[in-house]
Amino acid sequence: MYARVARWEGGSAEEIEEAVSRIRQEAESGPPEGLPAKGLLFLTDPDGGRALAVSFFETDEDYRQGDEKLNSMSPPGAGMGRRVAVEKYEVAIQLEA
Secondary structure, three states: OEEEEEEEEOOOHHHHHHHHHHHHHHHOOOOOOOOOOOEEEEEEEHHHOEEEEEEEEOOHHHHHHHHHHHHHHOOOOOOOOEEEEEEEEEOOOOOOO
C-alpha cells in the first residue's frame, strides 16, 4: 500500500475550518470520480495554519492515478494556505484499534 502526503502551511484558522467543512460535505458522496483511494486522513492545526492530507492507495498504479487526480484538484479551495509538499510513502505498518 502507498500513501500520498500533501502539506499546506500559512492558512488562517477560519479558512482551514471552512475548507475542512467543504471537503467533509463533498466526501459524503464518496471519493471523487477517478480517485482510486482506499482511504483518506486529513489532519489540521488551524491555530498553526497547517494541514496534512494523507491518501492511501492499494497499488503503485492506483497511486499514480490518484496523484494525477489530486494534483488537478489542488488546492482544495481558498484558505488552506500554500501547498508546500507532496510526498510518496510505502505503508510499512498499519494498525487499527
